[in-house]
Amino acid sequence: MKNAFVTTAFxxxxYRVAESLGVVRGITVRSRSIIGNVVAMFEAIIGGRISMYTELCERSRLEAYDLMRTHAMELGANAVIGMRYDANEVAAGITEVLCYGTAVRIEKIGQP
Structure with a gap:
């Protein structure tokens, strides 16, 4: 699914949805390191963007997104519709990031 379509729309x-293959998801669980927390604390004192947490969040979302795409590919999908993210703290400093959507096969309208 290297060149697959992914959208938050439906x-x-x-294109038309030729076949719906079911829900796909990618999930990752990440923790903040002590060093990362210390750096983030100093960034918070200074004010503005907290780059340590921003980078951690971005890496977590990307990993969950890639896992979702892999799951869709395993089902034979060439697209994912209705893609969403969700995040939950499962313990202090440990966060789950979930990326999910519906795996589908789409085809160009007018294509036989």
Whole structure:
């Protein structure tokens, strides 16, 4: 699914859903390191963007997104519609990031 379509919408203009393959998800669980917490604390004191946490969140979302795409590919999908993220703290300093959507096969409208 290297060139797969992924959208938060429920379709793609110019395409139709030929087959729905079910819900797909990617999940990752990450923790903040003590060093990261110390650096983030200093960034918070200074004010502004807290880059340590921003980078951790971005890496977590990307990993969950890639896992979701892999799951879709395993089902034979060429697209994912209705993609969403969710995050929950499972313990102090430990966060679960979930990326999910519906795996589908789409085809260009007018294609036989």
């Amino acid at each position: 379709g793609f203009e110019g």
